[in-house]
Amino acid sequence: MSDIVETPAQPQSLPRLNERAPDFEAVTTHGVIRLADYRGSWLILFSHPADFTPVCTTEFLAFAGIYPELQKRGVELLGLSIDSVYSHIAWVRNIEEKNGVKIPFPIIADLTMEVARRYGMIMPGESKTETSRCVFIIDPESVVRAMIYYPLTLGRNMSEILRIIDALQTSDKYHVATPANWTPGAKVVVPAPNTTEMAEQRMSERNGYECVDWYLCKKQVAVEAGVGGADGVHQS
Numbered sequence: 318m319s320d321i322v323e324t325p326a327q328p329q330s331l332p333r334l335n336e337r338a339p340d341f342e343a344v345t346t347h348g349v350i351r352l353a354d355y356r357g358s359w360l361i362l363f364s365h366p367a368d369f370t371p372v373c374t375t376e377f378l379a380f381a382g383i384y385p386e387l388q389k390r391g392v393e394l395l396g397l398s399i400d401s402v403y404s405h406i407a408w409v410r411n412i413e414e415k416n417g418v419k420i421p422f423p424i425i426a427d428l429t430m431e432v433a434r435r436y437g438m439i440m441p442g443e444s445k446t447e448t449s450r451c452v453f454i455i456d457p458e459s460v461v462r463a464m465i466y467y468p469l470t471l472g473r474n475m476s477e478i479l480r481i482i483d484a485l486q487t488s489d490k491y492h493v494a495t496p497a498n499w500t501p502g503a504k505v506v507v508p509a510p511n512t513t514e515m516a517e518q519r520m521s522e523r524n525g526y527e528c529v530d531w532y533l534c535k536k537q538v539a540v541e542a543g544v545g546g547a548d549g550v551h552q553s
């Protein structure tokens with residue numbers, strides 16, 4: 318492990334959950350893109366350490382693999398690294414040539430590190446010149462809803478990324494929470510009562526819920542068309 322760095326060389330901010338995602342306008346492999354271009358759809362903004370590296374190549378193949386599933390859920394993908402747009406173009410062409418897989422999403426060429434700094438993607442304890450494996454899940458209102466930060470050595474799990482999208486969309490639609498290891502089709506958690514009267518009512522009425530006790534009740538909700546375990550993407 319590298320030495321622990323106490324202070325980042327450059328000031329960075331870390332996005333926070335349920336706050337507006339940091340704004341950007343960036344050069345990408347699909348031309349100039351702004352955060353505002355994604356208003357109205359979900360966005361997964363993710364960073365990778367560098368082009369033409371082995372783990373990143375497996376991740377790009379995997380992100381391309383889940384792209385159709387993301388599209389069904391109204392989610393766009395946007396990659397980022399501190400490489401030039403020419404490097405990105407050469408790498409995605411190489412991925413296609415060697416693997417027969419087209420990379421369908423744009424990649425930010427963040428040579429100035431401006432976007433990386435705004436999203437706290439650089440972990441100086443790991444590398445000062447590469448972004449860590451960060452994932453920001455941003456909703457149609459440009460609000461940060463979930464974040465994952467993985468180290469350079471750890472390739473991301475696509476099933477978990479899809480699971481997060483499904484859980485957030487289910488939670489928003491039905492005003493419920495999702496229990497540990499939830500996958501689409503499994504029961505969801507209904508909000509706990511917050512008065513003694515409501516707790517008594519919960520236990521006497523039940524509303525068809527499956528209750529362990531007044532504060533832990535679950536119910537079944539419908540699985541969205543095209544979403545869920547049946548496609549084999551989720552592993553529970």
Ligand code: BEZ
Binds near residue numbers: 371372
């Ligand atoms: C990789 O993608 O293989 C990689 C990149 C940076 C550090 C370690 C691994």
